[in-house]
Amino acid sequence: xxxxxxxxxTGLGLAALYFLVASGxxxxxxxxxxxxFAHGAFLTIGSYGTWWAAQNLPGAGATGWGFIYAVAFGVAxxxxxxxxxxxxxxxxxxxxxxxxxxxTVGLSLALVALVRAIWGADPRPFPRPxxxxxxxxxxxxxxxxxxxxxxxxxVVVLVAVLAFLRFTRFGLxxxxxxxxxxxxxxxxxxxxxAFTLVFAIGGAFAALAGALGGVYLGSISPGQGTSxxxxxxxxxxxxxxSSITGTAMAAxxxxxxxxxxxxxxxxxVGDLSVxxxxxxxxxxxxxxxxxxxx
Amino acid sequence: MNxxxxxxxxPLVVFVVLALLPYSTLQIPGLxxxxxxxxxxxxxxxxxxxxxxxxxxxxLLFGFTGLLSFGHxxxxxxxxxxxxxxxxxxxxxxxxxxxxxxxxxxxxxxVVGAVALRVEGIxxxxxxxxxxxxxxxxxLQDPGGLTGGEEGLAVSREPIPDVxxxxxxxxxxxxxxxxxxxxxxxxxxxxxxxxxxxxxxxxRENERRVEVLGMQPYRFKLLVFVLxxxxxxxxxxxxxxxxxxxxxxxxxxDFTLGLLIMxxxxxxxxxxxxxxxxxxxxxxxxRLTDLAQSPAVQDLPAWLRVPLSEPxxxxxxxxxxxxxxxxxxxxxxxxxxxxxRAGRRSAPPPTGGTAVPGRAVEQxxxxxxxxxxxxAGQPRDGA
Numbered sequence: 001x002x003x004x005x006x007x008x009x010t011g012l013g014l015a016a017l018y019f020l021v022a023s024g025x026x027x028x029x030x031x032x033x034x035x036x037f038a039h040g041a042f043l044t045i046g047s048y049g050t051w052w053a054a055q056n057l058p059g060a061g062a063t064g065w066g067f068i069y070a071v072a073f074g075v076a077x078x079x080x081x082x083x084x085x086x087x088x089x090x091x092x093x094x095x096x097x098x099x100x101x102x103x104t105v106g107l108s109l110a111l112v113a114l115v116r117a118i119w120g121a122d123p124r125p126f127p128r129p130x131x132x133x134x135x136x137x138x139x140x141x142x143x144x145x146x147x148x149x150x151x152x153x154x155v156v157v158l159v160a161v162l163a164f165l166r167f168t169r170f171g172l173x174x175x176x177x178x179x180x181x182x183x184x185x186x187x188x189x190x191x192x193x194a195f196t197l198v199f200a201i202g203g204a205f206a207a208l209a210g211a212l213g214g215v216y217l218g219s220i221s222p223g224q225g226t227s228x229x230x231x232x233x234x235x236x237x238x239x240x241x242s243s244i245t246g247t248a249m250a251a252x253x254x255x256x257x258x259x260x261x262x263x264x265x266x267x268x269v270g271d272l273s274v275x276x277x278x279x280x281x282x283x284x285x286x287x288x289x290x291x292x293x294x
Numbered sequence: 295m296n297x298x299x300x301x302x303x304x305p306l307v308v309f310v311v312l313a314l315l316p317y318s319t320l321q322i323p324g325l326x327x328x329x330x331x332x333x334x335x336x337x338x339x340x341x342x343x344x345x346x347x348x349x350x351x352x353x354l355l356f357g358f359t360g361l362l363s364f365g366h367x368x369x370x371x372x373x374x375x376x377x378x379x380x381x382x383x384x385x386x387x388x389x390x391x392x393x394x395x396x397x398x399x400x401x402x403x404x405v406v407g408a409v410a411l412r413v414e415g416i417x418x419x420x421x422x423x424x425x426x427x428x429x430x431x432x433x434l435q436d437p438g439g440l441t442g443g444e445e446g447l448a449v450s451r452e453p454i455p456d457v458x459x460x461x462x463x464x465x466x467x468x469x470x471x472x473x474x475x476x477x478x479x480x481x482x483x484x485x486x487x488x489x490x491x492x493x494x495x496x497x498r499e500n501e502r503r504v505e506v507l508g509m510q511p512y513r514f515k516l517l518v519f520v521l522x523x524x525x526x527x528x529x530x531x532x533x534x535x536x537x538x539x540x541x542x543x544x545x546x547x548d549f550t551l552g553l554l555i556m557x558x559x560x561x562x563x564x565x566x567x568x569x570x571x572x573x574x575x576x577x578x579x580x581r582l583t584d585l586a587q588s589p590a591v592q593d594l595p596a597w598l599r600v601p602l603s604e605p606x607x608x609x610x611x612x613x614x615x616x617x618x619x620x621x622x623x624x625x626x627x628x629x630x631x632x633x634x635r636a637g638r639r640s641a642p643p644p645t646g647g648t649a650v651p652g653r654a655v656e657q658x659x660x661x662x663x664x665x666x667x668x669x670a671g672q673p674r675d676g677a
Contacts, residue, residue, distance in 0.1 A: 035416050037551075089614065098362070102558055102617045105551050110610025117604040230427050230547060237420045268435040275424040282413050282421060 002141035007259050009138070013147035013216065015255025016154030020209035021232035022239065022247045023161060024202025030178040030242025031191075031198050033097050037104040038085065039206050039232070040225030041111035042078050046207020047126070047220040048115055050074030054127045062127030070127070071211045075204050081111075082203020086196045094192070108226065116222040123221040126214035146216050153212060157205060158248055165244065170197060178242050231258075231271075234278045240288030250289055253277070305479065305566070312472055315339070316465045327584070333464040337536070338580055340464070340471035342573040344533050347471075347478035349556040349572030350565060351525035356554065357562035358486055359518045360498030362419045365406070365426030367549040369523035372402050373530020374540040375433065375441060382450040383440065391453070395531050396524065403523025407516045414501075423547060430545040441542075448539040458535050467536045474532045475569065478525050482565050485521065494518050498563075552579075555613045561625025570624055578612075579605050 021043060028036050053060045053073035060070040085107060093099045132146035165171035173194045176184045184191055206225075213228065214220045231254065239250030254274050262270030281288065318330045326335045348370055355361045376398040380391035410421040436443035451459050457466045485491045493514045496504045501511050534540055543549065552575065560571020582605035585591055591602050601607050620627050 029416070035419070089618075092618070099617050099621070101362075102554070103614050105554060106610045106613040106617065108610075109548070109551060109555075110607050110614070113604040113606035113610060114601060117600045117607060226547065230423060233420050234424055237417055241416070268431055271431045272428055275428050278424050279409055279421065282417060283409065 001139060003263070005139045005141040006143055007263055008256065009141075009143045009147045009151075011256040011259035012252065013150040013255075014259060015251040015253075016150040017209055017213055017216065017228065018232055018235045018255055019154045019248055019251035020157060020205045020212070021228055022235040022251055023157065023244055024198075024205040025232055026236045026239065026242055026244065026247045027161075027174070027198045028202050029236065031174055031181070032090075032100075032195055034090065034100045034104065035233075036199075036202065037101065037229070038107035038111065039104075039202065040227075040229035041108050041115075042082055042203045042206035043210040043213070043225035043228060044112055044115050044220075044222055045081055046074045046078035046210030047214045047224065048074075048119060048210075048222075049077035049207065050211040050214065051124060051126055051220055063129045067127060067129040071208070074211045075207045078207020078210070079200050079204040082206075083196055083200040085203075086199035090199070091192065091195070108229075112222050112226060119222070121222060123219040126218060126220050128215055128218065132215050150212050150216060153208065154251075157208070158244070161201075161244055170194060174198060231274065234274055238278055238281045238288055243288075246289050309472075309476060312343070313469070316468060325581075331465065333461045336464045336468045338577070340468040340536050341533075341580070342576045343468075343471040343475045344529055344536065345556065345576040346569040346572035347475040347532075348526050348529040349553055349560065349575075350475075350478050350482050350568045351522045351529065352553045353557045353560075353562060353565070353568035354482060354486070354494075354518055354525075355522045356557055357564065357568060358491065358498065359494040359515060361515060361519065362415075363410075363422040363519075364419045364547065364550050364554075365410075365422030365424075366522070366526055366553050367545055367547070368406070368422075368426040368429040369399060369403055369526040370530045370533070370549070371429055371433065371540075371545040372398055373527030374534040374544060375447070375530075376527070377531045377534050378447050378449050378540045379440060381453045382447065385450075385453060387453050388455060392528075392531055395527055399524040399527025400520060402527075403520045404516070407519035407523070411512055411515050411519065423550075426545070426547065426550060430542070430547070433542050433545045442540075444542055446539055446541040449534055451538075454535065471532055471536060474529060478529070479565065479569065481521075481525065486565070490514060490517060555609065557623075559613060559616055559623050561623035561627075564623075564625035567623055567625025574624075575609065578609060582608055 021039060024042075025036055025039055028034055028039075050070050050073065053070040054062050054067065057070065057073055060066050060073060062070075089103050089107070090100055093103065128146070132144075132149050134145050135142040136145055136148070137143075165175055170193075173184065173189055173191065174197070176189075177191050177194055181191060209228070210220070210225065213224065217224070235250045235254050236247060238254065239246035239248070254277065257277055258270035258274050260270070261273040262268070265273075316331045316336060320330045321328075322330065326338070328335050330336075348366075352363075352366050355363050355366065373395050377391045377395045380386045380394045381388065386394065406422070406425050410418055410425065413421060433441045434443055441447055457463055458470065486494070493504060493509060493511075497511050497514060504511050504514075530540075530544070533544070553572075556571040556575040557568045558571070559575060560569065561567025582602075586603040586605070591599055594602070616623060622629065
């Protein structure tokens with residue numbers, strides 16, 4: 001029983017990480033039709049930004065408020081880089097989706113290579129705040145606290161995004177844009193502002209995922225973002241490409257399947273079963289979990 | 295037409311020059327470290343030729359048919375690992391190993407393609423990416439000590455004919471690589487001008503129209519998927535013989551992205567463009583690494599030295615610049631220069647009729663626009 005509890009909560013923690021990366025991807029894809037390969041680089045930037053801030057920024061540190069300050073710095077850098085990329089590189093290629101994807105591919109290689117050039121390819125130990133170090137006993141299982149940190153953050157983000165989409169004007173524009181972008185443009189609304197916004201939001205979430213992933217894994221390396229990105233892609237596709245709730249559901253599914261299969265079958269099988277899951281979902285429901293039945 | 299003759303003769307001239315190259319003792323300072331026929335230079339050139347061929351196989355998918363696959367690395371990796379296992383683990387001869395690899399090179403893309411091609415656009419890209427990731431995971435997990443995990447797998451020398459073993463025989467491996475490239479080029483030239491090839495290009499332009507004409511795009515797409523996979527797998531075998539082992543680096547998504555960059559750099563939808571892109575990318579990747587360690591760069595101030603030390607940073611940046619300023623890659627650039635020299639006005643946008651080589655990306659764009667909403671491509675033409 002305690003194993004099941006531990007696996008479930010760890011799986012949910014992983015799902016939280018996937019959700020943070022995938023939600024931004026799905027917003028960007030839904031609104032702009034761009035599959036953002038540079039998302040993994042945003043994650044790497046977020047984690048290295050946090051790591052750098054925890055050591056060098058006055059007031060920031062590895063624990064307590066200092067750590068939150070460091071994470072805020074990492075997220076700010078990730079948001080800034082994402083918005084800058086949208087303005088400088090994605091926007092000029094408006095409506096040219098393949099070129100936009102190609103640019104993000106180039107960025108994903110270049111940015112990760114730049115981080116590797118500056119800080120080296122070896123993993124760096126990541127600060128773990130006190131709150132994440134302990135364990136909590138639930139139903140006889142000693143669950144490390146960092147899982148709860150991940151899950152709580154993801155839930156907060158999920159609620160915040162849903163509220164933002166539902167109750168704000170920008171959220172309305174984004175929702176309408178996902179439905180039918182040309183109609184929104186025809187109504188005289190500048191969707192481009194929303195493009196920059198979703199890119200910035202996506203960058204912020206990815207950077208947050210980078211910081212939390214660092215806490216969860218205990219170390220960071222430049223290639224981490226890319227390996228997480230592939231699973232985030234799978235989550236986005238299973239979730240139906242442009243639905244936040246679908247993405248959340250798919251993230252939970254993928255996280256749990258991966259954890260349980262990795263434990264009960266063999267290490268590595270979990271990753272394989274996730275791909276199998278993707279193939280199955282696409283064959284049965286080509287539009288993903290949340291596809292509307294026409 | 296003048297250009298047509300050149301188009302026929304050009305590849306032949308290049309082939310003869312490349313075939314005779316190992317007899318030359320020319321020293322090209324800056325471009326290569328040693329004389330042209332030194333083993334180091336030949337090794338690098340052979341690598342360039344192999345990747346030229348693999349890039350061309352990817353161009354069949356991406357440039358000619360408009361299939362954006364993110365899993366082409368899988369078939370290349372399957373080729374090198376299958377041949378390696380056959381030689382090293384089962385102790386088979388080289389001929390049998392190549393036959394076995396050919397079987398794998400047909401079956402694997404057949405199975406993956408049969409599933410992946412049921413969806414379109416981005417979903418197809420994702421399924422191929424995910425299946426390639428499976429290959430990468432399996433290789434890195436090292437099941438039963440078969441694949442050697444991160445260390446890679448050295449090939450057993452015994453079953454390999456002596457002419458392909460050792461540094462002295464680098465020249466033979468170079469010719470083998472050249473033969474592979476010629477093989478891929480001839481096959482590509484043949485199939486792209488065959489009936490199937492024309493259907494592929496029609497699918498790239500407008501899949502729905504092909505369907506309306508009473509053909510099944512699925513079968514044609516599966517055919518090109520298997521053919522490209524097989525050609526890549528054979529490239530894996532040559533790569534194995536050249537390097538004397540398999541490395542897990544060729545299983546990663548980055549490797550596929552590298553192929554994509556090669557094709558876009560050279561010009562998607564152009565045969566020689568893709569080959570040139572593959573050669574150029576491989577050359578730059580290798581030489582930039584050397585450049586980073588050279589004293590000239592090491593003495594630079596940190597803000598210049600650090601980005602220069604990563605070839606991928608430079609290649610990624612170069613790639614973005616190409617996408618922005620040289621749409622159609624090198625082949626597109628050459629085509630445009632020729633148009634200008636011919637005194638014609640710039641060509642009308644390729645909306646129908648023959649495709650301008652290297653402009654495939656621009657043509658794929660429309661399809662991708664329809665691909666929004668996964669597999670639910672709304673028919674746009676005529677409506």
